[in-house]
Amino acid sequence: MSSNVNISMSVIKRLPRYYRFLGKLRDEGHLRISSGALSSMMGTTASQIRQDLNCFGGFGQQGYGYNVEQLYNEIGKILGVDRMLDSILIGVGNLGRAIASHMEFEKRGIALLGIFDKNPSLAGTSIKQYKIYHADQLKEFCAEHHPKMAIVCTPTVSTEKVIDELVSYGITGFWNYSHFDILSKYPNVNVQNVHLSDSLLTLGYQMKNNC
Amino acid sequence: MSSNVNISMSVIKRLPRYYRFLGKLRDEGHLRISSGALSSMMGTTASQIRQDLNCFGGFGQQGYGYNVEQLYNEIGKILGVDRMLDSILIGVGNLGRAIASHMEFEKRGIALLGIFDKNPSLAGTSIKQYKIYHADQLKEFCAEHHPKMAIVCTPTVSTEKVIDELVSYGITGFWNYSHFDILSKYPNVNVQNVHLSDSLLTLGYQMKNNC
DNA sequence: TCAACTTATTTAAATTTTTAACAAAGTTAA
DNA sequence: TTAACTTTGTTAAAAATTTAAATAAGTTGA
Numbered sequence: 498m499s500s501n502v503n504i505s506m507s508v509i510k511r512l513p514r515y516y517r518f519l520g521k522l523r524d525e526g527h528l529r530i531s532s533g534a535l536s537s538m539m540g541t542t543a544s545q546i547r548q549d550l551n552c553f554g555g556f557g558q559q560g561y562g563y564n565v566e567q568l569y570n571e572i573g574k575i576l577g578v579d580r581m582l583d584s585i586l587i588g589v590g591n592l593g594r595a596i597a598s599h600m601e602f603e604k605r606g607i608a609l610l611g612i613f614d615k616n617p618s619l620a621g622t623s624i625k626q627y628k629i630y631h632a633d634q635l636k637e638f639c640a641e642h643h644p645k646m647a648i649v650c651t652p653t654v655s656t657e658k659v660i661d662e663l664v665s666y667g668i669t670g671f672w673n674y675s676h677f678d679i680l681s682k683y684p685n686v687n688v689q690n691v692h693l694s695d696s697l698l699t700l701g702y703q704m705k706n707n708c
Numbered sequence: 709m710s711s712n713v714n715i716s717m718s719v720i721k722r723l724p725r726y727y728r729f730l731g732k733l734r735d736e737g738h739l740r741i742s743s744g745a746l747s748s749m750m751g752t753t754a755s756q757i758r759q760d761l762n763c764f765g766g767f768g769q770q771g772y773g774y775n776v777e778q779l780y781n782e783i784g785k786i787l788g789v790d791r792m793l794d795s796i797l798i799g800v801g802n803l804g805r806a807i808a809s810h811m812e813f814e815k816r817g818i819a820l821l822g823i824f825d826k827n828p829s830l831a832g833t834s835i836k837q838y839k840i841y842h843a844d845q846l847k848e849f850c851a852e853h854h855p856k857m858a859i860v861c862t863p864t865v866s867t868e869k870v871i872d873e874l875v876s877y878g879i880t881g882f883w884n885y886s887h888f889d890i891l892s893k894y895p896n897v898n899v900q901n902v903h904l905s906d907s908l909l910t911l912g913y914q915m916k917n918n919c
Numbered sequence: 920t921c922a923a924c925t926t927a928t929t930t931a932a933a934t935t936t937t938t939a940a941c942a943a944a945g946t947t948a949a
Numbered sequence: 950t951t952a953a954c955t956t957t958g959t960t961a962a963a964a965a966t967t968t969a970a971a972t973a974a975g976t977t978g979a
Binding site for chain 2: 965966967968969970973974975976977
Binding site for chain 1: 720721723724725727728729750751786787789791793801802803805806807809810812816817818856857880881882883887891892896898899900902904905906907908909910911912913914915916
């Protein structure tokens with residue numbers, strides 16, 4: 498029963514990791530996996546895995562475990578990789594370029610429709626199969642193609658304005674790499690702020706204190 | 709009292725975000741901030757901020773709040789940005805290049821001593837002020853300069869071997885961008901695995917369910 | 920200087936999350 | 950077919966985290 502009411506973010510945030518490990522198991526040809534085996538592989542507890550999966554329904558079978566392929570697909574569906582979410586990317590700096598070329602969007606249910614940047618010399622060029630447009634074309638492009646999600650790789654200073662603009666164009670999801678923290682000031686807008694340096698600082702703390 | 713015993717990871721992982729917001733406040737010329745004002749700015753509770761900060765000592769003053777500059781510096785010290793942690797970066801793909809040029813290491817207590825890659829044509833070139841060496845020189849380099857932390861941007865397949873190698877060279881911290889999950893199989897090694905796609909999938913879930 | 924006000928510190932309560940335990944169900948092999 | 954074994958789904962307990970309340974301390978302006 499995927500009556501996804503009130504599933505905590507703690508659980509949701511673990512799903513992508515399960516998905517990765519199951520994908521690897523599938524690629525290696527494993528047909529079945531028990532919560533115990535998976536937990537020791539992932540460095541977590543079997544109890545947590547069972548508890549997490551049961552938020553979405555009984556995917557396993559007593560005495561057998563979980564079918565790797567099936568569980569992989571089920572989690573994929575929960576995460577929405579089976580639909581294509583129309584998206585755009587804003588800002589072709591080092592990071593924007595890396596993400597556009599590095600991330601396998603199609604495998605993750607994302608259709609990247611276009612890339613936008615203020616630099617006129619980039620307009621007309623491409624990164625992989627993705628065309629780069631000038632930022633001035635953004636409004637028109639959104640009116641025509643109705644993308645729902647934006648990957649924001651702009652410099653900090655311009656981000657706040659860009660967000661407001663994009664919301665007015667119908668964007669309801671932000672994967673934000675800019676240094677500006679997007680807060681949920683809009684009711685129906687979803688945000689994931691990514692701050693690469695945060696985990697670096699956390700690691701710095703650990704190395705200062707755990708070694 | 710920074711007798712940092714038993715401070716939970718939940719708290720530690722919030723520190724970098726406090727640090728960012730305080731840095732911004734400082735740059736904007738604010739001298740003082742109350743937990744209440746900071747909490748509404750960050751979209752969290754004043755209670756949590758006060759509780760978090762008190763793990764490390766009383767940085768505030770009743771009736772006044774916190775001195776922005778002082779609190780910024782204190783959190784910086786806790787996170788270790790006041791020391792320079794010798795580090796290396798492995799793997800000059802799109803992502804490795806973006807991180808080397810994008811991340812402000814010096815501001816975060818990291819001294820990037822060198823970059824390594826298997827591609828011989830990259831050896832001798834640089835990214836910003838950071839020199840690129842051939843991967844074959846890694847062992848010798850570590851023996852001479854004793855870096856403690858490695859930023860891993862290698863392809864999945866080679867990662868596991870690289871980790872073992874680096875541990876044997878004295879690396880005790882990994883900031884890992886490869887698709888391979890580093891588990892804590894070594895007792896005194898600290899790891900932060902970064903999986904950019906995880907937050908994308910989480911956002912995908914949110915957009916499927918919250919809108 | 921004093922009184923009203925602000926705000927941190929500290930303690931306690933509530934909530935959430937994680938872990939453990941157990942009964943029910945299905946597998947496996949003789 | 951059956952009995953021992955495995956493993957899940959589920960319930961309950963424990964632990965951790967977050968939020969709230971109460972207390973103490975310092976600020977500010979008249």
